[in-house]
Amino acid sequence: MSTTECPRAPGRPRNFDPELAVAKVQPLFHAHGYDAVSVADVTEALSIKPPSFYAAFGNKIGLYERVLGRYVQTDAIPFDDILRSDKPVAECLAALLEEAARRYAADPHAAGCLVLEGMHSNDPQARKVARDFYSLAEHKIHDFIAQRHPNEADRLTDYVSTTMLGLSGKARCGHSLERLLASARIASLGLRHPLS
Structure with a gap:
């Protein structure tokens, strides 16, 4: 009887877990953006x-979609916790903008919103994936406003979304939490009149 181990077929390591792999490369995409992260970067990060890689994710866009899905589930703004029917709409939207500022500034190495920044990708598929996730969040904001202020829902959704895009961009440019919060609070003042 031979004690020599049979050579393993090439492929994924024995303990390879695709979900853990997605979690491990999420900061890579967040810090550098879809365009700058190569398959070689991913395979090196995952050893x-x-x-x-291709057996687990199909291609780079397949991995990116899973990364965005994980981000939305674990690290993105908890819309359902903030947009509450038992509080005034303006108060909830102000809280949403402040939470956006906090989350976008939380990690200086991966600043901004992974989804919002993904919409700036040069790759049309990556842009579409990011926009699809963005649309879900925007619909939540719109539906929340429309329940009590249907005539204001379109323009206030645009206003809040535009502010969030700006906060994410400024976070990517290195703005501090204090500056982002100041911008969020100034923007919140604009919500009072249409919702009064």
Whole structure:
């Protein structure tokens, strides 16, 4: 009887977990953006070979979609906790903008919103994936406003979304939490009149 181990077929490591892999590369996409992260960067970060990467994720856009999905579930703004029917709409939207400022500034190495910044990708598929996730969040804001202020829902959704895009962009440019919060609070003043 031979004690020599059979050589393993090439492929994923024995303990390879795609969900853990997605979590591990999420900061890579957040810090550098979709365009700057290559398959080689991902395989190096995960200590796997390219065939293992393609077997697990199909392609780079497949991985990116899973990264965005994980981000929305674990690290993005908790819309349902903030947009509450038992509080005034303006108060909830102000809280949403402040929470956006806090989250966008939380990690200086991966600042801004992964979804919002993904919409600036040069790759049309990556832009579409990010826009799809963005649309879900925008619909939540719109539906929340429309429940009590249907005539203001379109323009206030645009106003809040535009502010969030600006906060994310400024966070990517290195603005401090204090500056982002100041901008969020000034923007919140604009919500009072239409919702009064």
